[in-house]
Amino acid sequence: MKILFKSSIYLIVLFTLFSCGNADNDVFFNPSSGSDLGEGSTVDPCLDLGDSQLTLSIQDQFTTLPGKVSIFFKVSDTEGNPVPGLTANQFTIYEQGRNDDCFNKISTSEAQARISPNAQIFNNSTLLVLDLSNSVLSSSLQELKTASVSFVNNVMPEVESESNKMAIYWFDGEDELHLLNDLTSSKEDLIASIDAITDDISNDPSTDLYGAVIKSTEKAEKLIKETKNNDIIGAASIVIFTDGTDQASRYTEKAALDKVKNASLNISYFTIGLGSEIDTEVLASIGKTSSVFAGNKAELETTFNDISYLVSQRANSFYLFEYCSPKRDGSGDNNLAIQVTSGSLQGAVQTKFSANGFTGGCE
Numbered sequence: 001m002k003i004l005f006k007s008s009i010y011l012i013v014l015f016t017l018f019s020c021g022n023a024d025n026d027v028f029f030n031p032s033s034g035s036d037l038g039e040g041s042t043v044d045p046c047l048d049l050g051d052s053q054l055t056l057s058i059q060d061q062f063t064t065l066p067g068k069v070s071i072f073f074k075v076s077d078t079e080g081n082p083v084p085g086l087t088a089n090q091f092t093i094y095e096q097g098r099n100d101d102c103f104n105k106i107s108t109s110e111a112q113a114r115i116s117p118n119a120q121i122f123n124n125s126t127l128l129v130l131d132l133s134n135s136v137l138s139s140s141l142q143e144l145k146t147a148s149v150s151f152v153n154n155v156m157p158e159v160e161s162e163s164n165k166m167a168i169y170w171f172d173g174e175d176e177l178h179l180l181n182d183l184t185s186s187k188e189d190l191i192a193s194i195d196a197i198t199d200d201i202s203n204d205p206s207t208d209l210y211g212a213v214i215k216s217t218e219k220a221e222k223l224i225k226e227t228k229n230n231d232i233i234g235a236a237s238i239v240i241f242t243d244g245t246d247q248a249s250r251y252t253e254k255a256a257l258d259k260v261k262n263a264s265l266n267i268s269y270f271t272i273g274l275g276s277e278i279d280t281e282v283l284a285s286i287g288k289t290s291s292v293f294a295g296n297k298a299e300l301e302t303t304f305n306d307i308s309y310l311v312s313q314r315a316n317s318f319y320l321f322e323y324c325s326p327k328r329d330g331s332g333d334n335n336l337a338i339q340v341t342s343g344s345l346q347g348a349v350q351t352k353f354s355a356n357g358f359t360g361g362c363e
Helices: 134-139 141-155 187-195 209-229 253-261 280-286 297-315
Strands: 002-005 023-026 054-064 068-077 091-096 104-106 122-131 164-171 178-184 233-242 267-274 290-294 318-324 333-342 345-354
Touching: 054 333, 068 333, 068 345, 122 141, 122 209, 134 141, 141 164, 141 187, 141 233, 141 297, 164 187, 164 209, 178 187, 209 233, 209 253, 209 267, 233 297, 253 280, 267 280, 267 297, 280 290, 290 297
Parallel strands: 002 023, 054 345, 122 164, 122 233, 233 267, 267 290
Antiparallel strands: 002 054, 054 068, 068 318, 091 104, 091 333, 164 178, 333 345
8 A cells, every 4th residue: 555645737748657555645745836846845954965957857657655745846957848758777775764964875786776667546648739820821730730640659658558659730810729639549540640731721811829728738738637536647749840920819918928937847738839920039939948940941840859759758768766664654754855967967856755654665
């Protein structure tokens, strides 16, 4: 059984995770909601770890009897760039109990520390949103289709997994976000839907960019809520392509940017702009995670590949770190600090866990 530490926020995802057992009861901490550290806090200065160049942001944590502590977090550098590919031997664990003036270092080998995968408690969704207004259909449709197929191939795993899905939408000037392919784990279905796009798919020459931003955010929010209701960590990436500015004027720029600003922290935003008619400042504000711009249609596949790399890197910068704690039943709440090193860079985060019911025999 495990004691879930429910988070009020979950961020953009994700590395696959490991867990076991059934929920017993909930313990709620007071997370620093909206901060770079997620549920975590700054490490106690008594550890004297020095300046941090890496940020560990705790998204969720739980314990599993007889004595396992599991922490789910993302790692990024000071510029916000994801740090993927970390292994268990790059982490150091420190615990502080009621009788400790400061933290004690825990041997990761004796604690059987590991980075653990399990897709059962994680869902990662990507929403690819394409501008199919007349300017795209008449001048760069084939290049867009080729670039979109490359994006699907780069983002979707080779082996289908229910924890990684993508949906494709398109917009023109209508007050509607059109569905091209519903959320699926099938790479083949996604590619087939892209290949089936023809130049007569739309007869509206206008562009409802702001409406597409608002509606795609609402769809991502719904996906996050559904996963949370099932006790699953959910993340979503919204990737919006356009070759122009909003022409429909149905929604305001402020309404679209406010939607992005106030969206769940587990939704990442990427934008891809094409040509000279785009507003790079607006697209950069919408694509707050990352934005790229292609000067012409020949560069379109390269820009899509750049974004697909970032989407994948961000997903692989999320980890579930697990170890067997030496604390035992009766010790109550204990402080925990986790430090990570990557080359010459280091960072740390602090949290706490309850050792109620902890015994020996942890695996």
